[in-house]
Amino acid sequence: MKTVKSARHAKPTKGSRLTRAVRAERGAAATGPTRPSESRRSKGSGKAAKPAAGAESGRPASAVKRSNGTAGSKAGSDLRAAETTQQRSWGSGAVAPPPGSGPAERGLLPLARARDELGLDYDEFEVALQIGEVPCVACGPGQWKVPAQAVARLRAEPDHREALLARLRLVNSDEAARLLGIGRERFVRLARAGYVRPVRWYVNQYQAVVWIYLARELTEFADRRPALLHGPLPADLREAVAAGEDERPRGWRARRTAQLVRDAHDAWEEAAVWAALLGPEIVAEAVPDPDDRGHLRRLRAELPPGRVGRASAERISELTSADRPEEIAAALLALATALGRARALRAAPRFPGTEPLPARPLPPARPALSPSEPPLPHMAPEVRAPAHR
Numbered sequence: 001m002k003t004v005k006s007a008r009h010a011k012p013t014k015g016s017r018l019t020r021a022v023r024a025e026r027g028a029a030a031t032g033p034t035r036p037s038e039s040r041r042s043k044g045s046g047k048a049a050k051p052a053a054g055a056e057s058g059r060p061a062s063a064v065k066r067s068n069g070t071a072g073s074k075a076g077s078d079l080r081a082a083e084t085t086q087q088r089s090w091g092s093g094a095v096a097p098p099p100g101s102g103p104a105e106r107g108l109l110p111l112a113r114a115r116d117e118l119g120l121d122y123d124e125f126e127v128a129l130q131i132g133e134v135p136c137v138a139c140g141p142g143q144w145k146v147p148a149q150a151v152a153r154l155r156a157e158p159d160h161r162e163a164l165l166a167r168l169r170l171v172n173s174d175e176a177a178r179l180l181g182i183g184r185e186r187f188v189r190l191a192r193a194g195y196v197r198p199v200r201w202y203v204n205q206y207q208a209v210v211w212i213y214l215a216r217e218l219t220e221f222a223d224r225r226p227a228l229l230h231g232p233l234p235a236d237l238r239e240a241v242a243a244g245e246d247e248r249p250r251g252w253r254a255r256r257t258a259q260l261v262r263d264a265h266d267a268w269e270e271a272a273v274w275a276a277l278l279g280p281e282i283v284a285e286a287v288p289d290p291d292d293r294g295h296l297r298r299l300r301a302e303l304p305p306g307r308v309g310r311a312s313a314e315r316i317s318e319l320t321s322a323d324r325p326e327e328i329a330a331a332l333l334a335l336a337t338a339l340g341r342a343r344a345l346r347a348a349p350r351f352p353g354t355e356p357l358p359a360r361p362l363p364p365a366r367p368a369l370s371p372s373e374p375p376l377p378h379m380a381p382e383v384r385a386p387a388h389r
Helices: 017-030 072-089 111-118 122-131 148-155 160-167 173-180 184-192 215-224 235-242 248-262 267-278 280-286 290-299 313-320 325-345
Strands: 108-110 137-140 143-147 200-203 209-214
Touching: 108 111, 108 148, 111 122, 111 143, 111 148, 111 160, 143 148, 148 160, 160 215, 173 184, 173 209, 173 215, 184 235, 200 248, 209 215, 248 267, 248 313, 248 325, 267 280, 267 290, 267 325, 280 290, 280 325
Parallel strands: none
Antiparallel strands: 108 143, 137 143, 200 209
C-alpha cells in the first residue's frame, strides 16, 4: 500500500528533541556498522574483533571510544574508558548496565537499530514514534530507546513491513475524502468540527494550511460513525462550522502535546511542554519565579511544529499556542501539577543575584479536564492511536 507522507513539498525544520535524536542516530549509523554481523573484523586486521560498541551495547556510537589494538595496556585502558563513558551516557536515574551487555539483554534498542529492524525509512519511523505505533522509553535527557519486545512483536506480524506501513499511511484532505467516499467539502466540515484530528500540517506556497491525517483513523471513524458520511449533517455541526469554528489546530495541539508529555524524561520536561503550549505571556503570570520560567524555556521554548513549509513565525505561533479558554485552563492545571512534581524532584538552576519567589496559586480550573490531553468539544469523539505501553 502506498504511503503518503505529509509535507512532502515542505522543507524540514529543526523539529522536536525526539526527531533530532532519530537524525543523530541515523548519522552515527552512517559512519560505522550498526549490526553485529557487519561490525566484526578479522583477527589479522590488528583491530578489536568485537562488534562496534554503539551497535552491541545499544548506546550512541559517538559516546564510545574505539580501541586501536596496538598495545595490550593501551587497549585495556581505552576499553575501560569506553565502558565508563557508556555508563555515564546511559542517563540519570537509570542503572548502568554491566560492560559487554548488549541491547537484547537490557531489552532496549537504539532508535537507529529499531528503525533498521523494522525496515522503515526516516520519515516513516518518525511518524511511527509520534503516533505511538513504535513505543519508546526515555533513558535520559535527549535519549530515547525502543523496547526490543515491541520490535519483535511488530516483526512477528505477517508481512510486518507492509502491515506497519498501512497503519502509518498519511493522507491530505482530498485523499481523505476519496478514502471515505465523500466529497471534500463534507470532509472539511467534519474535520473543522473536530471529528478527526490531524497528525501534521504545513503551509504551502499559497500560504494555505494543509492538514495531514492518519488514514487508519479515518477508516475507524467511518466504521464508528457511518451516519455522518451520508445524509444531512447535525444542526449543531453546521452552525458551528458556519460560525467559523475550526478545531483542527486545537486537535493537532492536543495530539502533539500528548506525545511530548508521553516521551518526557522527567517532570521538568513535562512542565516545559505545557509552558510551551501556553506561551510566554500566560506563563509569566502562572510561574512568577524567573528561574523556573527560564529553566522551562531552555528545556522547550515552543511546541515543535514539525515540517511547516512556508509558514511565517507568526503563523507558527498562532497554530502552536493554546487560544481557547477551556484549552488554556486545562494546560494551566497540567502545568501546576507537573511543576509541583518537578520542584519536589529538584529545584531549577538559580542565576547569581536572584532569589526564588513564593509560588502564586494558579486560577482554578475544571477538575474534569484531563491533564494528559486537552479534550475536544462534546460533539467530537476522541480518536486515539493504540497504546502499547
